[in-house]
Amino acid sequence: MSTARAFRGSNVLLRAARTRPVVALPRESRRSFTASAPSLSKFYDNWEPEGPTVKTEIPGPKSQELINKLNEVFDTRSLNMLTDYSKSSGNYIADADGNVLLDVYAQIASIPLGYNNPTLLKAARSDEMINGIINRPALGNFPPTDWADVLKSGILKVAPKGLNQVFTAMAGSDANETAFKAAFMWRRQRDRGGYNVEFTEEELQSAMENKAPGASNLSILSFRTAFHGRLFGTLSTTRSKPIHKIDIPAFDWPQATFPKLKYPLDQFAAENAAAEKAALEEVEHLIQHYHVPPAAVIVEPIQSEGGDNHASPAFFRGLREITRKHGVLLIVDEVQTGVGATGRFWAHEHWDLPHPPDMVTFSKKAQTAGYYFGNPELRPNKPYRQFNTWMGDPARALLFRAIIDEIERLDLVRHTAKVGDYLFQKLEDLAVRFPGQFENLRGKGMGTFIAFDHPNRDEFLIKAKKFGINIGGSGQSAVRLRPMLVFEEKHADILVEALEKVAKTF
Amino acid sequence: MSTARAFRGSNVLLRAARTRPVVALPRESRRSFTASAPSLSKFYDNWEPEGPTVKTEIPGPKSQELINKLNEVFDTRSLNMLTDYSKSSGNYIADADGNVLLDVYAQIASIPLGYNNPTLLKAARSDEMINGIINRPALGNFPPTDWADVLKSGILKVAPKGLNQVFTAMAGSDANETAFKAAFMWRRQRDRGGYNVEFTEEELQSAMENKAPGASNLSILSFRTAFHGRLFGTLSTTRSKPIHKIDIPAFDWPQATFPKLKYPLDQFAAENAAAEKAALEEVEHLIQHYHVPPAAVIVEPIQSEGGDNHASPAFFRGLREITRKHGVLLIVDEVQTGVGATGRFWAHEHWDLPHPPDMVTFSKKAQTAGYYFGNPELRPNKPYRQFNTWMGDPARALLFRAIIDEIERLDLVRHTAKVGDYLFQKLEDLAVRFPGQFENLRGKGMGTFIAFDHPNRDEFLIKAKKFGINIGGSGQSAVRLRPMLVFEEKHADILVEALEKVAKTF
Missing domain, CATH: 3.40.640.10 (Type I PLP-dependent aspartate aminotransferase-like (Major domain))
Known part of the structure; x- marks a missing residue:
């Protein structure tokens, strides 16, 4: 069974909870509910799946075959996931085996607006861009x-x-x-x-x-x-x-x-x-x-x-x-x-x-x-x-x-500040519930630029994939979250739920 | 008056001469006539002008205005020619003032197939390219x-x-x-x-x-x-x-x-x-x-x-x-x-x-x-x-x-070898006719990768522009020719004729 369905189910519940603040929650926990970041779905219609899908081990059989082929000519030892970019969309990264993960690593923090962003697609098709591609200038001598x-x-x-x-x-x-x-x-x-x-x-x-x-x-x-x-x-x-x-x-x-x-x-x-x-x-x-x-x-x-x-x-x-x-x-x-x-x-x-x-x-x-x-x-x-x-x-x-x-246009910096606050608070809860697993949680007030230490960091990252999350590490023991700027509260919910599942395995 | 007309006129003569070998020429000079490189015009229909057009000083008034504007935010002291890439085509580079020069510098030897090459235009419009533009991977971790x-x-x-x-x-x-x-x-x-x-x-x-x-x-x-x-x-x-x-x-x-x-x-x-x-x-x-x-x-x-x-x-x-x-x-x-x-x-x-x-x-x-x-x-x-x-x-x-x-497809490496031989031979003739101006002519048998020394190199390069040629220098005194791979014998004729005019001014 795909994990996507499970996520989707729980998502519905979480979204419902978000729109109806629970009175019993202490003030601190409620903050992000009242100041929640608006959804971006009105801007990007149906551009990404509702949740991750994990069909095979990663790499799965098709990916492994392609990796072997690639390894003949290109070093693949640092390969994390062979990626089908044409099938990746929004916050989701896809591979050759049909696995689709929520991507909070984003090409080592370098994808700003999601895969196959419709607005960037338009920019890439413009005459200006095509001119830039085929007529590459020596900018110091011959600037356009x-x-x-x-x-x-x-x-x-x-x-x-x-x-x-x-x-x-x-x-x-x-x-x-x-x-x-x-x-x-x-x-x-x-x-x-x-x-x-x-x-x-x-x-x-x-x-x-x-x-x-x-x-x-x-x-x-x-x-x-x-x-x-x-x-x-x-x-x-x-x-x-x-x-x-x-x-x-x-x-x-x-x-x-x-x-x-x-x-x-x-x-x-x-x-x-x-x-x-x-x-x-x-x-x-x-x-x-x-x-x-x-x-x-x-x-x-x-x-x-x-x-x-x-x-x-x-x-x-x-x-x-x-x-x-x-x-x-x-x-x-x-x-x-x-x-x-x-x-x-x-x-x-x-x-x-x-x-x-x-x-x-x-x-x-x-x-x-x-x-x-x-x-x-x-x-x-x-x-x-x-x-x-x-x-x-x-x-x-x-x-x-x-x-x-x-x-x-989408006010994405402020959006990210808000989503980051929301995410940080949920991670604080996880840190309390799983002592020793979300150590030195850091990045409060710093948008989604959040990290924590885990005693079995590398294993943690591998397990995260099984639960539908592509996530990166840094330093000796840090798990670093580097979502894109189109990461929303609904993605934070999916992420946190998956992290909880990972934590439970330790 | 534009220099373009003059070039075009003489071109016709040169082309005529090329098709009808002059018997009086010594064997050595005739070699390139018999082994002449085919024209590429059957592949690229009407993609470039027939010759250069020089309308103003370079930079002209429009360019100067834009350069001043650019200089506010970007160092323009190494600027050679502010370029209108949308108007550049094939072997010809255009500026904001309507000047169109035969370009044998080619963005410091980095343009392979001419400006606005129709085949590259097609490649730039492909879904694959657009995917590459908007979904930039971290190739070591997430190769496509x-x-x-x-x-x-x-x-x-x-x-x-x-x-x-x-x-x-x-x-x-x-x-x-x-x-x-x-x-x-x-x-x-x-x-x-x-x-x-x-x-x-x-x-x-x-x-x-x-x-x-x-x-x-x-x-x-x-x-x-x-x-x-x-x-x-x-x-x-x-x-x-x-x-x-x-x-x-x-x-x-x-x-x-x-x-x-x-x-x-x-x-x-x-x-x-x-x-x-x-x-x-x-x-x-x-x-x-x-x-x-x-x-x-x-x-x-x-x-x-x-x-x-x-x-x-x-x-x-x-x-x-x-x-x-x-x-x-x-x-x-x-x-x-x-x-x-x-x-x-x-x-x-x-x-x-x-x-x-x-x-x-x-x-x-x-x-x-x-x-x-x-x-x-x-x-x-x-x-x-x-x-x-x-x-x-x-x-x-x-x-x-x-x-x-x-x-x-166009066999351009062999083409360039042939055009280079043709060009080198014509430059050898110039070297004989203008002693001291085409010194140490070098690059024989090395395609169009040809250079010579000139005692007033920097002045030579500036003057070349007036006669419709964009050309670069290297080292202390070299004039280096770096035509594109779509440079043909007809362009060599235009080039050599302009170089001769430049030489006459010294």
């Missing part, structure tokens, strides 16, 4: 006549406050690396005495030999358990897992401790504040004394690959203060946290910074990538210093524009 | 069910001989960097004692600190005047110009001299052979003695950004021999040379290697990127070592498949 419009009505329409410029890139890694390069150029310009000071002959020649002073002896400071990408510069700032780094040459760059918060937060307020203070002191010490001086600090609003590690807005305000004090740039890596999932368009909006970050990088749900900046001196002092052939992809920039329009 | 088919009928269909696997990437830079990573992992595995030897605790821990032994103390050897990209690892191997490298931290990696050939080749055979021998000896010396041992050597078949520097097949066979002898991998960077422009699908096919390269990287005309390999031990010994969220873009892989099909 409408490139300013595409940027202003898309990528830059959602630029973080205080940042009105963009350098476009291909993915999170090169977005971060080009931001690093901008930071190094900016810092050397400053040290050299200004934007218009010429390079010396010695600098020009030594650069060609990969030696100082032309190749600068500067660093990027990152945090323990951070993840910023896997190319050589970004991998030197990534400190998530040895398997990401081993055997690869790395720069001698510093890392500071990321505060390890204890949960529930209100029970450990003093201890957590002390941990954050110590971390900030370490950052300041490294900025002042590390033998390869940092030109910039890079930080994720929530360390995602590293295990969903949070810090308070006060910590980030402190970080902004310290970096400004010492003339070090602050790069906020919003590759995973950006584009709405935390209940704000950019997660760093939660911090209420008095001064914006110097650069904010983005990718994933944006479906394109790059870094935002505001300071005009972050444009290098000469052309061709920050340059490559494609410098991004206009087709993907057009898709981001369509995504932004849809997020605005 | 048909991913093996897409690879085998596309990217892998044109895999270089001996290489039957691919790791997909986003652009040339990360294609090269992931190839570097594969090389480092392979080398450390070998040094560690085999594919299945586990990492030590010390390696795992030191890797997290960016320190040896976990972070390997190995290098990639590249050549002087090479270009392999601008991210941190690739930039450490790029040795083209200081402006590409200055202020950016770099790895202490070795560079060998690239043989500087003298032209015409037949007049300097002994001297050139000696230069190549010396370069190979330097490579071998660096492999054996450089204090950061190379895990791999990376080389371009023709150093493109660095000034179109060629070496003989014998040089490359020597390089393969030396690298094999010392257990060092050979990575051939075909980002600019690949996909047909040299008259072979891959430029390294010209070398007749007894053993294939270990890895071949590609991008640009492929419209997608990655590296090919054959040795199964170049798959790292554990999953998630070579991994990132997107690992390429299936939409772009589908486009490459359509490009490959079209190249085969």
